[in-house]
Amino acid sequence: MRxxxxxxxxxxxxxxxxxxxxxxxxxxxxxMRRALDQTGLKKSDIQGFSITTQASPDYSPHVAEQLGLExxxxxxxxxxxAGGVTSVRRAADAIEAGHIDVAVLVGGNxxxxxxxxxxxxxxxxxxxxxxxxxxxxxxxxxxxQRLHMEQFGxxxxxxxxxxxxxxxxxxxxxxALLREPMSLEDYLNSRMISDPIRLFDxxxxxxxxECVVLASEEKAKRxxxxxxxxxxxxxxxxxxxxxxxxxxxxxxxxxxxERLFSEVRREQIDFFELYDDYPIAVLIQIEDLGYCKKxxxxxxxxxxxxxxxxxxxxxxxxxxxxxxxxGLAGGYLHIVEALRQLRGEAGPRQVKKAERALITGIxxxxxxxxxxxxxxxxxxxxx
Amino acid sequence: MAEKSLPKVNKIDRPYWxxxxxxxxxxxxCKECGKLQxxxxxxxxxxxxxxxxxxxxxxxxxxxxxxxxxxxxNPAFKEEVPICYANIILDxxxxxxxxxxxxxxxxxxxxAKVKVVFQETADPGIKLPVFELSG
Numbered sequence: 001m002r003x004x005x006x007x008x009x010x011x012x013x014x015x016x017x018x019x020x021x022x023x024x025x026x027x028x029x030x031x032m033r034r035a036l037d038q039t040g041l042k043k044s045d046i047q048g049f050s051i052t053t054q055a056s057p058d059y060s061p062h063v064a065e066q067l068g069l070e071x072x073x074x075x076x077x078x079x080x081x082a083g084g085v086t087s088v089r090r091a092a093d094a095i096e097a098g099h100i101d102v103a104v105l106v107g108g109n110x111x112x113x114x115x116x117x118x119x120x121x122x123x124x125x126x127x128x129x130x131x132x133x134x135x136x137x138x139x140x141x142x143x144x145q146r147l148h149m150e151q152f153g154x155x156x157x158x159x160x161x162x163x164x165x166x167x168x169x170x171x172x173x174x175x176a177l178l179r180e181p182m183s184l185e186d187y188l189n190s191r192m193i194s195d196p197i198r199l200f201d202x203x204x205x206x207x208x209x210e211c212v213v214l215a216s217e218e219k220a221k222r223x224x225x226x227x228x229x230x231x232x233x234x235x236x237x238x239x240x241x242x243x244x245x246x247x248x249x250x251x252x253x254x255x256x257x258e259r260l261f262s263e264v265r266r267e268q269i270d271f272f273e274l275y276d277d278y279p280i281a282v283l284i285q286i287e288d289l290g291y292c293k294k295x296x297x298x299x300x301x302x303x304x305x306x307x308x309x310x311x312x313x314x315x316x317x318x319x320x321x322x323x324x325x326x327g328l329a330g331g332y333l334h335i336v337e338a339l340r341q342l343r344g345e346a347g348p349r350q351v352k353k354a355e356r357a358l359i360t361g362i363x364x365x366x367x368x369x370x371x372x373x374x375x376x377x378x379x380x381x382x383x
Numbered sequence: 384m385a386e387k388s389l390p391k392v393n394k395i396d397r398p399y400w401x402x403x404x405x406x407x408x409x410x411x412x413c414k415e416c417g418k419l420q421x422x423x424x425x426x427x428x429x430x431x432x433x434x435x436x437x438x439x440x441x442x443x444x445x446x447x448x449x450x451x452x453x454x455x456x457n458p459a460f461k462e463e464v465p466i467c468y469a470n471i472i473l474d475x476x477x478x479x480x481x482x483x484x485x486x487x488x489x490x491x492x493x494x495a496k497v498k499v500v501f502q503e504t505a506d507p508g509i510k511l512p513v514f515e516l517s518g
Contacts, residue, residue, distance in 0.1 A: 127390035127392075131388055131511055133387070133482065134452060134455065135466075135468070139450050139452050139468050143469075146450065146493070147448045193453055242428040246478065368478040
């Protein structure tokens with residue numbers, strides 16, 4: 001489906017921190033304030049409001065009360081790492097339907113000890129996974145990575161190249177918590193966490209928040225002359241759930257891609273912001289998006305330059321792997337970086353030709369398969 | 384001190400855990416379409432029928448993928464690392480997540496034949512289906 005009249009009009013990011021115990025509400029407010037400052041909107045212009053968080057008491061109406069927002073539309077956009085993209089989809093629906101003209105979407109995390117962060121394990125994980133001493137998502141992704149390596153001959157060097165390229169991008173991003181150069185040796189020698197997943201395959205938890213502002217085209221034109229349109233978007237939830245012999249190395253992104261590329265041609269995308277909970281997940285998404293055949297992702301990353309200067313720019317700000325993962329703000333990090341690039345605000349890491357971007361979100365590792373939620377969208381800068 | 388978590392047995396999966404305690408690995412089978420499934424659910428993931436029965440699996444299968452867990456999510460498992468956490472494909476054609484136990488696991492490879500064994504837990508009424516290499 002093609003969107004016609006929904007625009008991204010602004011964004012706001014906080015600094016990220018490994019230690020800060022500022023309350024989550026402070027992070028939300030700070031990210032939102034920066035987005036409002038950028039757009040010139042006032043608090044009273046916010047009609048729709050979505051929160052994406054793992055801190056369980058923070059439903060959007062509660063946060064709205066805390067921050068003094070009187071609203072016409074609310075959403076709890078907690079769909080794991082796909083929460084950013086799916087929240088954009090929901091808000092775009094509400095805007096197209098005419099319910100609201102402006103939506104503010106926020107994701108965040110903090111180490112505030114007064115807030116409950118641990119989502120109760122969903123039923124299947126508590127009874128059939130956790131009892132065996134697994135290592136969380138690291139172990140579930142490790143099962144997928146081993147299969148990809150054994151079935152297709154994908155090497156650690158190829159997977160590591162993704163982490164290294166993103167680190168190179170992060171060196172130009174002051175928000176990134178991890179900016180020191182990473183060599184292939186550093187990657188290979190990093191501590192084993194859940195074989196074959198190493199420390200440098202994993203994201204670093206941190207505090208922070210990201211905010212995105214969406215508006216109807218009519219309203220958007222009054223807010224900014226940097227118009228970024230939502231072109232098309234799609235999601236797939238619990239791909240292959242009915243298959244007891246699932247293909248673990250193909251994500252729902254394959255179906256998402258078919259839908260996105262029925263509206264826009266693959267070669268029209270200038271850069272990619274792909275949800276990077278692990279480098280192997282980026283590699284698999286490149287395959288599922290159809291930029292190479294299944295199993296050839298290793299060769300693809302070997303023969304392309306993934307940096308912001310490269311021929312196939314991926315995660316131009318360093319992604320979660322180098323910026324840090326502020327909980328479910330991670331699903332917005334990619335959207336916000338795409339907006340910076342499309343608006344020409346990415347500074348030293350600006351991609352030369354940045355007119356069209358593809359952004360994905362993936363989340364909730366599922367039982368025996370791979371991902372519970374997968375989503376993607378394409379955005380475009382128009383003069 | 385952290386404790387190893389135990390399943391919170393509910394109405395849907397009670398027969399599964401009772402089966403395990405009696406040394407049987409049970410799968411759900413749909414009486415409408417015949418589909419086998421794991422983990423236990425309120426509906427058939429194929430046809431959505433609620434008419435499900437329990438069948439005893441052979442307990443045999445092969446190792447589909449595995450990982451050596453060095454950092455378990457629950458610190459109670461720390462003393463047992465590295466833990467061989469695995470995907471097993473049962474001969475019945477159903478994927479399971481479980482753990483490989485036994486001696487000489489260092490050489491474990493995908494494709495290895497495995498068979499179920501039942502591991503005691505802190506709760507005498509609960510046994511965990513885990514797998515051993517069966518050569």
